[in-house]
Amino acid sequence: MAAMQDETRAGGVRVRGARWRPMAGHFAAIVALLAGVNAAAPARADDAAPIEIGMVTPLTGAAAESGRYAEWGAEMAVAEVNAAGGVLGRPLKLVIEDDQTTNPGVVSAFNRLANDSAIVAFLGSIRSTQVHAMDPDVRRVAKPVFFGGTDPNLTHTGDPWLFRCRPNDTYSAKVIAAFGVQTLNLKKWALVTSTDAFGSSGARLLTAELQALGASVVTAQGYANQTPDFTPVVLAVKGSGAEVIGSYFTFEQDLAIFARQLRQLGVRSPWVGSPSITDTAALHLAGPALYGTYGVADFNADSSPEAKTYAEAYQKLHKAPADQFSAWTYDAIKIAALAMTAAKSTDPAAFRTAILAIRGYKGTEGTYDFDANGDGLHGYNVVQNKNGKLVFVKRVDFPAP
Numbered sequence: 189m190a191a192m193q194d195e196t197r198a199g200g201v202r203v204r205g206a207r208w209r210p211m212a213g214h215f216a217a218i219v220a221l222l223a224g225v226n227a228a229a230p231a232r233a234d235d236a237a238p239i240e241i242g243m244v245t246p247l248t249g250a251a252a253e254s255g256r257y258a259e260w261g262a263e264m265a266v267a268e269v270n271a272a273g274g275v276l277g278r279p280l281k282l283v284i285e286d287d288q289t290t291n292p293g294v295v296s297a298f299n300r301l302a303n304d305s306a307i308v309a310f311l312g313s314i315r316s317t318q319v320h321a322m323d324p325d326v327r328r329v330a331k332p333v334f335f336g337g338t339d340p341n342l343t344h345t346g347d348p349w350l351f352r353c354r355p356n357d358t359y360s361a362k363v364i365a366a367f368g369v370q371t372l373n374l375k376k377w378a379l380v381t382s383t384d385a386f387g388s389s390g391a392r393l394l395t396a397e398l399q400a401l402g403a404s405v406v407t408a409q410g411y412a413n414q415t416p417d418f419t420p421v422v423l424a425v426k427g428s429g430a431e432v433i434g435s436y437f438t439f440e441q442d443l444a445i446f447a448r449q450l451r452q453l454g455v456r457s458p459w460v461g462s463p464s465i466t467d468t469a470a471l472h473l474a475g476p477a478l479y480g481t482y483g484v485a486d487f488n489a490d491s492s493p494e495a496k497t498y499a500e501a502y503q504k505l506h507k508a509p510a511d512q513f514s515a516w517t518y519d520a521i522k523i524a525a526l527a528m529t530a531a532k533s534t535d536p537a538a539f540r541t542a543i544l545a546i547r548g549y550k551g552t553e554g555t556y557d558f559d560a561n562g563d564g565l566h567g568y569n570v571v572q573n574k575n576g577k578l579v580f581v582k583r584v585d586f587p588a589p
Contacts, residue, residue, distance in 0.1 A: 238281035239274075239534060241266075241524060242301035243311040243517070244322075249289025250414060250439055253469045254314070254513045258336075259284060260506055261514030262311060264498075265521030275525045276532070283307060291321040298322050302329045308534040309524050311517055313337060314354075315438060316386035323347055331536045332527075332543060334520035336512070338463075339389045343561040349536075351543055353520045354486045354512060354553060355565040357390050357436075360462055363484045363568045363584050365397035368432050368460045372482075375403040378430035378457070380421060380446065382438040383410040390436030390462060398434075406430050411446075413438050418446040422453050435461040437470075444473035451477045458482070466571055466578055468511045479575055484568040486553045487515035490580035491569045498552040512553065519551035523564070557588045 243262055246255035262282055270279045283304065285297035294313055301307055302325060309332040313319050316337030323342075326333050326349050333349050335342070340356040368374050377398055381387035387410070395405050407428035409421045425433060433450075437443035443464055450459075458480075464470055465483035489499035489510065498518060502510040526549065527542035528534055546564070549556040556564040567585030571578045 236274075236278040237306075238279045239276070239528070240281050240283050240304070240307045241309050241311065241521065242298075242304070242307040243282055243284045244287045244294055244297040244301065244313060245284060245311070245517075246289040246293075247284075247286040249287075249293070250441055251289040251315075251469075253472075254440065254467065255287075255289075257468060257508075257511065257513040258311075258314065258517045260502070261510075261516070261518035262521050264502065264505070264514075265518045265525075269521065269525045275528050276534070280521070280525065287313065287318065291318055294318040295321050295325065298325055307331070308528075308536075309334070309539065311335070311520050312350075314513060314516065316342060316389070317384040317438070319350070320385050323350070326350060332524070332539055334524065336516040337386065339385045340393070341385070341389060343563050348540065348562075351520075351523075351558070351562045351564065353516045353523065353551075353556075353564055354463075355568055356563055357386075357393055357462070359566060359568055359584075359586055360484045361390065361393035361397045362586070363570060364394055364434055364460050364462070365401055365403070366584075367482065367484075367570050367581075368434065368458075369398065369401040369403045372432065372458060372460075374432040374458060376406050376429060376431040377403055378425040378428050378433045379405055379408045379435070380425065380433060381408070381410055381436040382413055382442070384413055384438055386438050387436045394434055394436070411442070413442060415442055416445070418442075418449050419453070421446065422449045422455060425450070425457075426453060426455050430457060433457055433459040433461075435459065435465065437462065437464040440464060440467050440470040440473055443470050444477070447474040447477035447481075460484075463512055463568075466511065466573075467513065468509055469513075471573070471576060471578075475576070478573050481573045482581075483571055483573070483578075485512065485571050485578065486565065486568060487512040488569040488571055488578060488580050491583050492550065492552075492554070494550050495552045510552075515552040519553055519556070522551065523549065523556065554583075554585070559588050561589070563588075 287294035287297040312335035314336035316339035319337040381391040460482040466485040499510040531538040531542040570581040
């Protein structure tokens with residue numbers, strides 16, 4: 189499979205093992221647009237060996253669309269850092285491997301990157317189940333890995349090298365429950381969650397939060413990822429007497445199928461979902477079936493000036509709305525650059541210490557205050573889908589542990 193062996197190089201990005209490749213001149217366009225300067229970094233950075241950051245992301249498979257968004261966010265951050273002079277007098281370079289949207293694929297992709305001694309840090313997966321699969325190798329490699337999976341357990345298993353650049357589901361469950369019960373005044377819930385690590389954790393946490401608020405779960409429906417037909421789940425929800433639906437969907441395709449079948453079978457209950465209900469890919473796939481729904485979103489353009497600036501630049505460059513898939517990778521690159529600069533080194537131990545010391549960094553997803561476990565964010569935005577546009581409702585933050 190020659191196509192899978194190809195390597196593409198373009199100013200600050202190297203893509204290996206991928207069928208999708210950046211368009212010619214794509215990276216230079218990012219630099220010119222975002223920095224207002226020539227595509228080349230300053231001469232002192234050009235003359236030095238680049239600092240390489242590895243990235244695993246789905247460029248093929250069921251989540252290829254979201255993987256492309258994640259890559260675009262990381263590319264934008266690398267371009268901005270390099271336009272400002274790089275890090276420690278050196279440019280950054282992304283080295284990207286396709287995880288093929290599978291657990292075996294992400295492990296293979298990460299290990300291909302880990303074998304390159306020039307890579308000083310990594311961007312992992314946004315899928316919790318894939319981060320769990322990577323974890324034994326992350327411990328072995330012993331270099332910082334920034335990731336987007338939201339299962340709280342990921343930063344509580346004793347791995348000192350995992351750093352989350354999204355809020356975990358301890359907070360999503362709190363916000364979903366509080367908004368549904370206290371703001372919408374709905375107390376009889378149907379839960380629909382994937383049976384993987386992300387969905388199982390979300391179901392457990394949301395159930396506990398609802399019970400604490402005096403609400404009840406009248407039906408809890410688990411499903412396997414990439415289920416082709418949700419009719420039994422929809423019928424169970426319809427017959428349960430639930431006033432509202434809460435959900436944790438891992439993949440956008442599953443969410444879109446469920447949403448369309450929900451409407452086809454006449455269920456019009458309010459729906460408050462985890463961040464997947466706000467994904468750009470999910471909005472494309474589900475269309476009007478998601479109109480009127482609510483979601484918790486770690487990124488929303490109206491949540492802060494930083495988010496708005498990023499969203500405007502991303503929209504101008506890619507002609508698509510920014511979402512958490514691109515926002516967390518953008519923030520991760522910026523945080524990596526900030527930490528290496530503070531440490532004055534790419535040494536893993538010094539790098540790690542500098543990440544954990546970050547306080548008050550205003551990123552696109554919120555204000556980063558890293559705790560001892562490696563969690564940087566501690567809150568969510570509530571949004572509503574109004575005819576396909578995500579309208580900001582409010583931001584809810586919690587104190588860092």
